[in-house]
Amino acid sequence: MEKIMNTDVLVAGAGGTGLAAAYAAAQQGSSVIIIEKQDKIGGNTKISSGFFAIDSQEQRDAGLKLTTKEAIAQLAEYNHFLSNGALLAKIVNTSADTLAWIEKMGMEIKLNPTSKTTQFAHRNDNYRGGSYHMYQNKEKSYQKIEETLKNIGVKFVFNTSMKDLLLENNQITGIKAEKDSQELIIKAKSVVVATGGYGGDFNKVSKTMHTNKLRKLGVPNNGEGIDAMVKAGGVDIDSHALIHASQLAKSTVTQNSSTKHLAGFSSNPLTQLLLTPQLWVNKKGVRFANEDVVYDTVEWANAAWSQGGIYFFIVDQNTLDTFTKNKNLEEVSQAGPGATTDSGDFTQLANDAVAGKTAFTGQTLDELAENAGLNKEAFKDSVTKYNLAIENKNDQEFSKSAKSLLYSIKKGPFYAFIAQATYLGTVGGVRVDEDLAVLDKELKPIPGLYTGGANAGGYYEGHSYPAFEGLASGFTWTSGRIAGTNAAIYANKIGKTNE
């Protein structure tokens, strides 16, 4: 039997975007219902580590002088001015205030010193590393947030999935949802769709990213929200996977970040080879990047994506022996979830990987190429040029730093390990204005429809996520807050018109 509920503002999804939207709308005096597919709040935001903010109290206390002007300029330039500048400026300009606001809501936060960034490429870079405000005591913080919202009157409806938007005379009038296999209609004056993209739908991601070789992490957001907004007239301008580092093929996931959904890559010591700048070649056997990008999760994943999301890292017996003897001199990246520092018999581990079909071996380069399906001539040419770069400490082709030109490929047996780019859900989505109102194809707001976080387009443009730490998670709360405020202002206006 169909059930009907009524509210001023309906929020779909209780991740960072939805929680911020619900709180902001309630603070404006609106009645608010928030529905959530799972039986608890948090979504991917709860798995994420930190919040991007500029000119926060925490930064000032730490003596960091970061201006929003500089951050906006850097981000606009990173995105080649393809991002929505009005939205970008508003998000950056309100980020510090939103940080203080979510702290009041119950979130405990601590600024990460740039010297401690796990992304070595961001060390001593105040904007890329010094903007990362890390969430603390997440279980307790999220409990407090839920209490704060309940205390202000927000009504939570769990285990309930939004299926569609209700539209009358081009005006949003609520949503259609499903709870316990029954239809639930929630009538609302405005709606914030905060369902967090479609990272849970591997087929959709493969289609947007033009490859089925990526590996996924995160909660099962399947894109019902974006689909409904597009059906209502919104335009998906830039949704894409948030690619982040790479994994060993078939890695055993070890870190339990939420009861059902796992984050974290592998506890195999071979991660030390994955996370050091060894020689990388693509499926053909051709070298394609300065492997020092392994020190930055975004640049690393982007380089992997450029080759279809999959590549091989190549080592010889000498390198395996060096790692077995714990004599490696290259810095092991801590990008992504980082490598395990456990020691091990790397030859044994490599042979186990070959047996598990996640690596290939050969006594000669020809034999390795044959076994891994590489083009023999192209592969041998890549190895020759790479060995020359190591001898001369000068990488003519890709400008790899001299300190990373350590391990030549000379003594068999040789090994090629499969690495695959990983993604943390999707980001981007429907075109919005700086108030997070969803725009139709004529660039007009669809009355009553707002979104944010991993459903909103225009903040990151193209298939590349800017390498600034906490950017997605920061956008989530800040855009949700703006969306919720404007949804409440709109609901209030509609309410008055109807009176």
Ligand SMILES: Cc1cc2nc3c(=O)[nH]c(=O)nc-3n(C[C@H](O)[C@H](O)[C@H](O)COP(=O)(O)OP(=O)(O)OC[C@H]3O[C@@H](n4cnc5c(N)ncnc54)[C@H](O)[C@@H]3O)c2cc1C
């Ligand atoms: C493992 C991992 C680590 C990450 N680390 C970082 C990081 O350190 N820094 C950073 O900036 N970003 C990080 N991200 C990305 C960032 O967390 C997300 O981009 C951001 O949290 C998205 O927020 P959101 O509110 O849009 O979505 P979510 O937080 O995912 O919230 C969406 C909510 O909607 C619910 N939902 C989905 N569909 C429906 C439906 N049909 N009806 C009702 N409810 C629905 C979901 O269950 C979920 O609770 C990480 C992501 C992952 C997966």
